[in-house]
Amino acid sequence: MTVRYPRPLCPGDRIGVTSPSSGVPKELQGRLDVAIREVEARGYEVVVGRCMSGDGHVSAPAPDRAADLTAMLTDPRIRAVVPPWGGETAIDLLPLLDWDRLRAAEPTWLVGFSDLSTVMTPLTLLTGTATVHGNNLMDTPYRVPEGLLSWLDIVSAPAGHRFTQTPPGRYRATGFDDYRTHPDVREFTLDTPGRWTRLDGGGDGNGGGDVEAEGRLIGGCIEMLCNLAGTPYLDASAFARAASPQGLLVYVEAGGDDAFAICRNLHGMRLAGFFDTANAILVGRTSAPGTDSLTQHGAVLDALGSLGVPILADVECGHVPPYLPIVNGAYGRVVHTSDRSELTQTLD
Template identity: 75%
Template sequence: MRIRYPAPLRPGDRVGVTAPSSGVGEQLRERLQVAIRTVEERGYEVVVGECMYGSAHVSAPAAKRARELMKMLTDPGIRAVVPPWGGETAIDLLPLLDWDALRAADPTWVVGFSDMSTIITPLTMLTGVATVHGNNLMDTPYRAPEGLLTWLDIVTMEPGATFTQTPPNRHRARGWDDYQTSPEVSEFTLDTPGRWTRLDGDGDVRAEGRLIGGCVETLCNLTGTPYGDMAAFARAAAPEGLLVYVEAAGHDAATICGNLHGMRLAGFFTGANAVLVGRTQAPGTGSLTQHEAVLDALGGLGVPVIADVDCGHVPPYLPIVNGAHGRVVYTANRNELTQTLGGAPR
């Protein structure tokens, strides 16, 4: 399977906004408007869908959310789709999407993380269309620290482009900004030093492969189904092997340990040349830390396992393109991820 990259966005293009999972409550509408203006200031027209609002766990019934997402993804006038944020149960959309129509449509950039992994990771695995695991719309007003990019930067790149991101070695220790009291916040609070961590041993790491992954708590429900067959994706699209990334949103270490064991048994890490694990604020369980949970489940893979990567629920955000060719470098004084929207970097 050939990975297909959507056309780069240009000023005047349309960006669709819909909530395939949770909607936005009344108290956070002002932040939503700030985020929409951020996209408009880049020169894009924002098209806001009907499945957007409410305080329930979903923005609308599954059939309505699926129709709206399909409409945006198959509309040649909409060049990117981004949700306000994630949620809990986007999994109910998967059997309602017309996967043949998605394969036939011109590729559209789809962006998001958290429960959006439930949509974007199968989209890449089943159709070959590259997607962006990166900031959701409500996070978009934040300025990226030096060394990192935002999804708005990546979707302007031409197929074949290569870019490298390096973490700022600082992150937020706890909590989130209050969008209700500070709807226009645009600077991350990065109050804690911290670098990437190799869990499986010592020594430098230089590994390459096709990038794919997402949120543990949502993807663990897809392994063993047609929507999460990583072994099939590796055979079809990644003869060079994979760089698999995973990140925990909030479940405790014992739960994450079990999730990762199940994913490994279902072949989710088949073909991995290395595993990248996002930094998390999720708690440990008794004597089991989140690092120990990962090592317990994945230490036997025989490949490097690098944790505390800036690709999860802890700011700042290092966007990763599902389907891109990746090259990770981990040394005592250098952490970086290079991505190429095509084959291997030259």
């Protein structure tokens, strides 16, 4: 399998907006409008789909959401699809998507995180189409901190493009902005210093020594992907054999479940083979709670420490702002030393 990169976006191209999982409540429509205008300001035309309602936990019945997403991903006039955000039960789309049609179509960028992992990661694994795990549409108006990129920067990059992102050294520890009262907020409140932490072999941030590892990138949200473990939708080993015999860089992040749940979920994913070809594991920074006897870092080590590969935690690839976009399928190189942390991705 060859990784398929959608062609880079140019001004005048169309970007589709639909909600494969949760829609947008009326009281948050203002933020959606601000986000759409931000994309339009880059010179793109925005097309809003039929499945956007925020009246329930999903935007529409599963067949309608699957049809809307498939239509956008296979429409040659739409070059990227960016949902407003994730949700809870996008898993109901998987048996309804027309995978043969998606595989045959010219690839289109799909961007998002959280519950969108449920669709994006299988899309890369099953069709070879690169997808972007990163800030979603509602996050797009925020100014990007130094060292990081927006998904808009990535989807407009040419084939073969190589880019490096570095942690800004600060993150947000105080929750999220209230889009109801401040729909036009554009500045992240990064109120806490933080850096990447090497979990295996030490505990002081780099106790296991320097890390340098390579491989194609694949991963997503733990709470979502764990439900696909052992199914054809999450066969990372088959993807590695077909597209990355040199191995993978696997990334995971906890959205909100406590440390016991994350520990169980990661054990299940490991038993199902998701980490079998990992050359290193990146773990997103999380605000999810620990327990009296187990931290979130401890949960990762309990489940994955025996794999014998470097494990880097507190990477900006999760639910805690800011966001470091990762391209599923891109060739990655991660470096972590006492004074340097970076992830380089190549669209080849």
